[in-house]
Amino acid sequence: MLRTRPETAAWRANVARVGFVPTMGALHAGHLSLVERAKRETDAPVVSIFVNPTQFGPNEDFTKYPRQEAKDLATLEAAGVAAAFVPSVEEMYPPGDRMRIEPGEIAEALEGAARPGHFAGVATVVAKLFEIVRPDVAYFGQKDFQQLRVIQTMARERYPAIKVVGCPIVREEDGLAMSSRNAYLAPAERAAARVLSRGLFTARSAWSRGERHPERLRARVEEVVETEPGVAPEYVSVADPLTLVELKLPANRAVISLAARVGKTRLIDNVLLGMEVSDLK
Numbered sequence: 001m002l003r004t005r006p007e008t009a010a011w012r013a014n015v016a017r018v019g020f021v022p023t024m025g026a027l028h029a030g031h032l033s034l035v036e037r038a039k040r041e042t043d044a045p046v047v048s049i050f051v052n053p054t055q056f057g058p059n060e061d062f063t064k065y066p067r068q069e070a071k072d073l074a075t076l077e078a079a080g081v082a083a084a085f086v087p088s089v090e091e092m093y094p095p096g097d098r099m100r101i102e103p104g105e106i107a108e109a110l111e112g113a114a115r116p117g118h119f120a121g122v123a124t125v126v127a128k129l130f131e132i133v134r135p136d137v138a139y140f141g142q143k144d145f146q147q148l149r150v151i152q153t154m155a156r157e158r159y160p161a162i163k164v165v166g167c168p169i170v171r172e173e174d175g176l177a178m179s180s181r182n183a184y185l186a187p188a189e190r191a192a193a194r195v196l197s198r199g200l201f202t203a204r205s206a207w208s209r210g211e212r213h214p215e216r217l218r219a220r221v222e223e224v225v226e227t228e229p230g231v232a233p234e235y236v237s238v239a240d241p242l243t244l245v246e247l248k249l250p251a252n253r254a255v256i257s258l259a260a261r262v263g264k265t266r267l268i269d270n271v272l273l274g275m276e277v278s279d280l281k
């Protein structure tokens with residue numbers, strides 16, 4: 001396990017093509033799908049585990065976010081990952097550190113609007129991690145679709161040598177997108193949360209039958225989600241997958257994303273229509 005920047009630099013010096021999977025830990029099959037892809041496509045995967053304080057708002061779940069370092073390290077070892085970078089907060093944010101990345105327009109809507117400062121925190125920590133790990137390829141999940149676009153935009157501008165690859169959402173059997181935050185759900189909440197993916201899949205079916213109108217696609221999602229009183233939607237968005245600008249007119253590709261509260265837990269999910277996540281650069 002690597003704890004410090006110098007340890008990581010020394011490890012990096014001995015690997016030709018590095019594939020990087022940044023995570024906040026509490027690892028599940030979604031994370032491991034990124035790891036498997038990194039293993040296939042590069043010489044060695046490195047997984048970081050760091051619950052990044054700067055991407056949490058003051059009233060969010062930073063302190064209670066699930067932390068299970070020993071279990072995660074065993075999971076990574078079983079997955080054949082030799083290198084885990086597990087820095088302390090001080091290692092990532094040393095005293096006097098002033099580095100901060102402003103992610104720009106792509107970060108303004110949706111999660112950026114709901115969570116002020118969130119993507120500045122994400123972009124800043126990922127930039128720091130990129131500079132420490134110096135990966136050739138970095139793998140991000142479609143689950144956090146806007147995050148993927150924020151990082152791809154940042155990488156294009158600041159780290160053009162790093163390829164940022166989007167990987168499809170891994171779901172539970174009933175459709176719920178895997179997330180470390182699912183662990184917060186009580187059994188009844190876990191059952192209710194199913195309507196999120198069901199709503200998205202209903203819109204996806206409408207799309208596959210030819211529906212392209214953004215308002216009607218949004219309505220299909222909302223109809224399903226509204227059947228579940230235990231779920232309070234925050235937004236349902238039908239946007240251009242490249243810019244995340246809301247669609248006003250029918251288009252030949254779209255991302256439908258949503259955020260909702262299930263009890264105290266805030267969940268997000270999305271479906272990409274008319275294109276594959278791996279087409280995004």
Ligand code: AMP
Nearest residue numbers: 023024025030140141143144169170178
């Ligand atoms: P996190 O630990 O939640 O910050 O996630 C680390 C990485 O795993 C991010 O790139 C996420 O988008 C990705 N990820 C999280 N959940 C899933 C999932 N269900 N399927 C695919 N990727 C995921």
